[in-house]
Amino acid sequence: MSKTLLIIAREYLTRVKKKSFLITTILAPVGMILLFCMQIFILLLDTGEVKRIMVKDDSGLFSHTTVSGQTQIRDLGNMQFTLAQGELEPLTSSYKEQGMDGLLYIPNNHYEDNQKNVFQLQYISDQPLGINNVAIINRKLAKEIRNARLSAANIDPDLLQKLDNINIDILERADDGNEVNSGLAFGFGMGVGFLMYFIIIVYGTMVMKGVMEEKTNRIVEVILSSVRPFQLMLGKIIGIGAVGVTQFIIWIILAGSMYLFLGLLLAGYLPNPESISGPSMMGGTPAEAVDMDEMQFKIQMILDRVGSFNLPLLIGIFVFYFLGGYLLYAALFAAVGSAVGDDSSDSQALVFPITIPIMISFFIMMAVVNQPNSSLAFWSSIFPLSSPLIMPALMPFSPPWWQILLSMIMLIIGFVFTTALAAKIYRTGILMWGKKITFRELAKWALK
Amino acid sequence: MSFLSLSNIVKTFDQTKAVDQVSIEVQPQSIFGMLGPNGAGKTTLIRIITNILLPDSGTVMLEGQPMNLSRTRLIGYMPEERGLYKKMKVGEELLYLARLRGLSKAEAKQKIEAWMERFDILDWWDKKVEELSKGMQQKIQFISTVVHQPKLIILDEPFSGLDPINTNLIRSEIFRLKSEGATIIFSTHRMEQVEEICEEIALIHQGQKVLEGQVHKLKQQFKKNIFKIGFNGNLPNFEQAPFRILEEKQACLQIQTNPDINPNEILSYLIAQGMTIHSFNEVLPSLNEIFITQVSPLSNE
Numbered sequence: 001m002s003k004t005l006l007i008i009a010r011e012y013l014t015r016v017k018k019k020s021f022l023i024t025t026i027l028a029p030v031g032m033i034l035l036f037c038m039q040i041f042i043l044l045l046d047t048g049e050v051k052r053i054m055v056k057d058d059s060g061l062f063s064h065t066t067v068s069g070q071t072q073i074r075d076l077g078n079m080q081f082t083l084a085q086g087e088l089e090p091l092t093s094s095y096k097e098q099g100m101d102g103l104l105y106i107p108n109n110h111y112e113d114n115q116k117n118v119f120q121l122q123y124i125s126d127q128p129l130g131i132n133n134v135a136i137i138n139r140k141l142a143k144e145i146r147n148a149r150l151s152a153a154n155i156d157p158d159l160l161q162k163l164d165n166i167n168i169d170i171l172e173r174a175d176d177g178n179e180v181n182s183g184l185a186f187g188f189g190m191g192v193g194f195l196m197y198f199i200i201i202v203y204g205t206m207v208m209k210g211v212m213e214e215k216t217n218r219i220v221e222v223i224l225s226s227v228r229p230f231q232l233m234l235g236k237i238i239g240i241g242a243v244g245v246t247q248f249i250i251w252i253i254l255a256g257s258m259y260l261f262l263g264l265l266l267a268g269y270l271p272n273p274e275s276i277s278g279p280s281m282m283g284g285t286p287a288e289a290v291d292m293d294e295m296q297f298k299i300q301m302i303l304d305r306v307g308s309f310n311l312p313l314l315i316g317i318f319v320f321y322f323l324g325g326y327l328l329y330a331a332l333f334a335a336v337g338s339a340v341g342d343d344s345s346d347s348q349a350l351v352f353p354i355t356i357p358i359m360i361s362f363f364i365m366m367a368v369v370n371q372p373n374s375s376l377a378f379w380s381s382i383f384p385l386s387s388p389l390i391m392p393a394l395m396p397f398s399p400p401w402w403q404i405l406l407s408m409i410m411l412i413i414g415f416v417f418t419t420a421l422a423a424k425i426y427r428t429g430i431l432m433w434g435k436k437i438t439f440r441e442l443a444k445w446a447l448k
Numbered sequence: 449m450s451f452l453s454l455s456n457i458v459k460t461f462d463q464t465k466a467v468d469q470v471s472i473e474v475q476p477q478s479i480f481g482m483l484g485p486n487g488a489g490k491t492t493l494i495r496i497i498t499n500i501l502l503p504d505s506g507t508v509m510l511e512g513q514p515m516n517l518s519r520t521r522l523i524g525y526m527p528e529e530r531g532l533y534k535k536m537k538v539g540e541e542l543l544y545l546a547r548l549r550g551l552s553k554a555e556a557k558q559k560i561e562a563w564m565e566r567f568d569i570l571d572w573w574d575k576k577v578e579e580l581s582k583g584m585q586q587k588i589q590f591i592s593t594v595v596h597q598p599k600l601i602i603l604d605e606p607f608s609g610l611d612p613i614n615t616n617l618i619r620s621e622i623f624r625l626k627s628e629g630a631t632i633i634f635s636t637h638r639m640e641q642v643e644e645i646c647e648e649i650a651l652i653h654q655g656q657k658v659l660e661g662q663v664h665k666l667k668q669q670f671k672k673n674i675f676k677i678g679f680n681g682n683l684p685n686f687e688q689a690p691f692r693i694l695e696e697k698q699a700c701l702q703i704q705t706n707p708d709i710n711p712n713e714i715l716s717y718l719i720a721q722g723m724t725i726h727s728f729n730e731v732l733p734s735l736n737e738i739f740i741t742q743v744s745p746l747s748n749e
Contacts, residue, residue, distance in 0.1 A: 003548055006544065006547055006548055007548075010544050014533070014535065014536060018535075213533075214531075214533075217531040217532065217533070217534065218527055218529040218530065218531030219531035219532055219533060220531070221495075221500065221525075221527040221529075221531065222525060222526075222527060222531065222545065222592070222593075223545075223548060224500045225498040225499060225500055225520050225523060225525045226520055226521075226548040226549050226550075227517075227548060228517060431495070431500065431501070
């Protein structure tokens with residue numbers, strides 16, 4: 001067995017056999033899923049306590065009359081409504097005695113008048129109503145006013161809804177006949193770009209830490225009397241890369257089985273989308289009421305479009321740029337690790353020039369998925385320091401094959417170049433102790 | 449023919465000459481001491497021998513052939529600052545290091561087990577290195593240095609941090625390995641440690657070799673003809689004596705003679721003076737003293 005293979009095997013096995021590998025590999029996605037479930041759970045629960053609100057409805061819009069002739073108000077969200085009887089004035093002070101949290105006053109205001117577009121309600125309470133509740137009341141009332149106006153204008157609301165039900169799907173086609181979809185491509189590109197960013201930073205740092213460990217505990221001196229520094233560096237980079245690949249394979253398997261499992265578990269138990277049509281999941285801003293038909297239509301559209309991607313090609317390209325980007329940056333991380341030794345504050349300063357291009361590439365990536373045909377997109381997809389993030393993100397936009405090829409060749413040249421450069425720094429740095437390394441020295445070693 | 453031959457080795461870091469025109473010959477199956485204060489250039493020299501560093505100029509010949517990476521299997525090197533992967537298990541780590549040296553897995557395992565049995569530490573196989581004490585780790589380090597049966601064993605400060613029991617253990621292993629055919633190079637700044645171990649030494653100072661030779665010859669070369677005499681009775685008058693008195697204590701006398709005077713003459717003289725001699729020893733300089741006398745004129749330049 002060649003010595004480089006031995007090193008790869010050690011780097012790989014010691015990491016994979018560690019308990020922490022199993023824990024992070026299994027727990028990270030489980031944690032993410034739990035976090036996600038928790039978010040949904042909390043939303044379903046809607047943490048806000050129930051508010052009992054007395055409504056003085058002079059407009060008659062908020063309440064409705066049941067078949068039996070009684071006037072009622074349907075509760076909304078976390079609000080329990082009670083219709084108020086009598087005059088407004090005494091109620092403003094007595095609502096508390098009746099066990100209410102607040103008093104909502106809806107004056108009669110000629111809502112059916114199309115000229116008016118601002119209406120004022122009053123809410124009297126010693127506690128704020130809350131942004132979600134305000135949104136719910138606004139929506140409900142706006143809907144009722146709209147219906148009132150429609151009937152005033154003799155328009156059937158049901159007919160109008162049917163007339164309104166129009167979904168437009170712009171089918172974008174590149175001139176070579178490939179189908180593209182901006183929205184989905186945008187999402188896919190962002191996802192892939194973020195993943196690449198995450199991979200490079202996490203595994204690059206792992207390489208750097210590994211090199212620093214060998215240097216600080218001096219075992220490197222023993223090992224380097226048996227192998228070339230380049231073999232040691234390469235063995236570490238490849239071994240840790242293999243750890244990353246293993247982790248991803250496990251995640252893909254986990255995600256697949258989780259998807260199946262959750263699908264079986266939740267089939268039939270999924271909450272009615274209407275009941276979670278409160279605050280949106282993203283940021284607590286009030287969302288539009290989800291229209292079931294529209295949602296289904298969009299999901300169907302996305303599934304169709306995903307089917308239209310050339311998945312094997314996409315995965316192949318993704319794997320290529322994952323490996324290329326990892327190799328390119330890991331070599332640089334290894335060089336930094338060899339130069340700093342045990343002082344972690346030093347490493348932060350030296351690692352900065354590596355993380356900067358990754359971060360800039362990330363920002364460029366976010367820009368170019370909006371403008372996939374810009375010259376920024378082209379050049380950043382060719383430049384090896386940014387192409388691992390940019391090119392996979394551009395793939396859904398079907399860039400020409402020669403651009404992909406050029407980018408790939410440049411990436412190969414790029415990582416051969418950074419590896420050679422890193423090897424030179426590494427060779428010198430790994431045996432240098434007790435000395436603060438400056439950029440000038442790094443450059444001198446690299447150019448030697 | 450020398451076993452290891454360094455000729456005119458030069459190594460410069462930035463502007464400092466870490467090693468300056470050093471030539472050393474090490475005889476086969478000998479114990480060679482590379483002595484010198486910290487920072488003298490010993491470690492750089494060792495790294496050049498072990499092929500970790502390449503010299504700017506000069507050649508390293510092992511068994512008459514130039515040194516290269518494929519021949520590092522012949523060398524076992526224990527650096528001064530001991531290093532092992534802390535998180536690895538003892539057995540795995542030794543296996544890994546032995547296989548890096550070129551042993552097959554089965555061969556490595558068999559040899560490691562033999563060594564661990566010799567040190568009576570076979571039950572450490574599944575322990576993590578970080579769970580061991582420093583002295584225990586040194587034993588592991590020593591095994592990893594010699595497990596591939598190197599012909600040349602280089603030990604940098606081998607006894608630092610070892611308790612007397614382990615020092616003796618390692619010392620006797622070194623002699624055993626030598627008797628089995630290995631050549632050993634000691635590097636240390638603690639010269640008293642190697643006086644009775646090394647046959648030949650080289651003194652390194654500021655990157656240069658200032659002195660070399662067999663230990664007993666060097667001692668003869670730098671002796672100052674000082675004798676220590678244990679006696680009984682009263683001191684006679686020494687006005688006509690063929691020596692100077694350096695120190696006079698009760699029942700103990702230190703004298704210095706001229707190099708051309710035979711110790712027998714002194715003895716005869718003392719006996720003729722009516723003294724009862726209990727002991728008569730020549731005081732040879734320690735390597736430390738020789739080193740200091742050699743180095744001080746240099747550093748005063």
